Amino acid sequence: GTVLIVPRGVKVSLPLQAFFATEGAGAVFPHTLVILEEGSRVTLLDGMLSPDLPARSFGSGVADLILGEGAELTYVLFQQWGLGMEYFHHQRAVLGRDSHLTTITVALGASLSKATIESVLCSPGAVSDMLGVVFGDGEQHFDHHTVQMHTVGNTTSDLLFKVALDEQAYSAYSGLIRIDPGAQKANAYQRNENLVLSSTAHAETLPNLEIEANDVRCTHGATVAPVDAEQMFYLMSRGLPPRDAKRLIVEGFLQPVLDRISAKSLRDMVSAKVDEKIARRRF
Numbered sequence: 001g002t003v004l005i006v007p008r009g010v011k012v013s014l015p016l017q018a019f020f021a022t023e024g025a026g027a028v029f030p031h032t033l034v035i036l037e038e039g040s041r042v043t044l045l046d047g048m049l050s051p052d053l054p055a056r057s058f059g060s061g062v063a064d065l066i067l068g069e070g071a072e073l074t075y076v077l078f079q080q081w082g083l084g085m086e087y088f089h090h091q092r093a094v095l096g097r098d099s100h101l102t103t104i105t106v107a108l109g110a111s112l113s114k115a116t117i118e119s120v121l122c123s124p125g126a127v128s129d130m131l132g133v134v135f136g137d138g139e140q141h142f143d144h145h146t147v148q149m150h151t152v153g154n155t156t157s158d159l160l161f162k163v164a165l166d167e168q169a170y171s172a173y174s175g176l177i178r179i180d181p182g183a184q185k186a187n188a189y190q191r192n193e194n195l196v197l198s199s200t201a202h203a204e205t206l207p208n209l210e211i212e213a214n215d216v217r218c219t220h221g222a223t224v225a226p227v228d229a230e231q232m233f234y235l236m237s238r239g240l241p242p243r244d245a246k247r248l249i250v251e252g253f254l255q256p257v258l259d260r261i262s263a264k265s266l267r268d269m270v271s272a273k274v275d276e277k278i279a280r281r282r283f
Contacts, residue, residue, distance in 0.1 A: 001031035006040040015043040015263035025055035032063040036071035043074040043263045053084030065093035074102045081110040089115040098125035105132040108277050118147040121155035131257045132161035136169030146175040153184040162257050163194045164250050165201035174206040181212040190220040195253050250278050
């Protein structure tokens with residue numbers, strides 16, 4: 001596992017990377033603990049990697065993120081397990097006063113990938129941005145559940161999860177915005193967008209609100225749609241073959257989330273991995 005403790009007032013300028021990798025079948029149990037003390041700042045990419053595995057394998061991972069007052073954390077979970085892996089992940093963040101957390105979940109691998117991603121905003125001024133990119137093909141199965149928990153007022157959370165599916169891939173998304181009693185002036189936003197690239201791919205989405213305060217601003221939305229025929233026509237009329245046109249549409253659909261990785265080196269690396277998987281598709 002990985003333990004990262006950033007002392008009070010320390011601002012790490014370069015992004016950090018930690019990788020958990022396996023080459024053989026079996027079981028893996030990654031655990032990441034990140035503690036940011038008051039006024040500190042860091043960016044961490046947490047990678048999970050393997051080739052396709054020769055036998056059915058199991059993984060259970062945990063990430064605990066703790067932000068002190070005024071701390072800033074960008075946490076990128078990059079999941080690229082090989083086929084054969086069935087991976088379950090639980091991520092929980094606790095945000096202190098005036099802290100800012102950006103979590104970016106990138107899910108490309110595994111035969112089965114199920115993740116619960118939770119942010120608990122328990123002090124005024126806390127901000128949580130929760131972002132996700134999923135690209136599935138073959139018979140991959142993805143299941144993501146997010147929780148935006150506002151226990152006090154004057155807190156903000158913003159969620160955007162984008163999913164693209166081809167062949168027989170499947171995705172289930174459920175999200176909860178919870179506003180506790182007395183958490184006035186809380187702002188929470190949640191959106192899940194799904195792009196279905198074949199008639200046999202399937203996406204389900206279930207956004208939820210539980211609001212027990214009367215002076216808040218909350219919105220949620222979800223879409224499931226095929227590739228836009230007008231976009232395809234436009235690109236093909238410019239000379240692109242159908243395969244390249246669809247690839248560009250998928251890349252453009254996912255890119256707004258990837259662009260929010262502030263560290264350019266990490267953004268370029270993750271974008272290249274996503275583009276690499278998209279480029280392998282025949283569409």
